[in-house]
Amino acid sequence: MINFLDEAQELFSYTRNLRRDLHMHPELGFMEVRTAEIVAKELGKLGMKVRTGIGQTGVVGLLEGKAPGPVILLRFDMDALPVQELTGVEYASINPGVMHACGHDGHVAIGLTVAQLLYKHKDEFSGTVKLIFQPAEEGLGGAERMIADGVLQDPKPDVALGLHVWNEKPVGWWGIVPGPIMAAADKFTVRIIGKGGHGAVPNLTNDPILAASQVINLLQSIVSRNISPLNSAVVTVASIRGGDAFNVIPAEVELKGTIRTFEPAIRDLVTRRFTQIVEDTARALNCSAQIDLNMITPAVINHPDVTSRVQKVASSLLKGDDLDYKTITLGSEDMAFLFQRVPGCYFFIGSANKDLQLDAPHHSANFNFDESILPKAAGLMAASAIEFLVD
Ligand SMILES: [Zn+2]
């Protein structure tokens, strides 16, 4: 059996240099031009067939084995976030207001390392590895754009694998869980429309601030009183805007937020109650409501057979590590769109190190992770790919 951990460890300085370079030059979704160039260049050096401009800035590399066989898709996301970095590391972002605050710099570096690892052994397997470097994972629809541009054809993948560094867990932890592992995400904007007026004469207004505050309170009853305590859902109001002056009741208040669920039946229940509460509460307070509610990603559902094979690979490769086959999250991921079409497994790599103060949450201005996980992550991805290819 190939020792991918040792081989990945030998490539550690390559992986870390790449990751730090990408970290220093982060690019927002659909603007990953420099990143895509680096990816295409590195894959090209290995003699791979490389396609660029898939889903605007996405890159696809095909690594052919010694003979035709199964097609294994490995997906890595590339985009950064609109965050001003505060880590103070020497490789901190030089792009103002843009930061790799989710770890996708690490994913690209892992992906290119996996390409190196599998290239070295391409005469030892039959089949094709399709490495895809995806733009705009952070809520902008990069996966759907790549699918629309044909990333799941020519050749059509039989299995898809993806990963995420995970600062909610320490180095040495791995989350490889079958079934629904990340939630369906809905995004909502609610406008509560009343009648504005003088703050000292509220009786002549229909106060949308009061209506909005009641709506926010009552929305909390959905999870606590409509959903079974044995199921999961989230209703979060994340933004409230209305009014400018201390003595003016505004005509309108806008609320924005997100709903997270795992199962379609629970989502139906939550969105039905949501609509009822918003509309009826607004009406009870002489206001009206306009609701804009859209699902931005379905739940990420790991295929049980694919996942158990990745678990098997992990348990032989990562001896002594903490392999978790249960923990799931109400975060969301557009890998869900790929998994609606291809059976797959998406796994998490514990990446926090409290002693080194590398445990800030994802999307925070202080986010950074322990780079020692990079070779292990690449090793598991490469070994998992080989698991689905044939000798
Ligand atoms: Zn993120």
Ligand SMILES: [Zn+2]
């Ligand atoms: Zn992410």
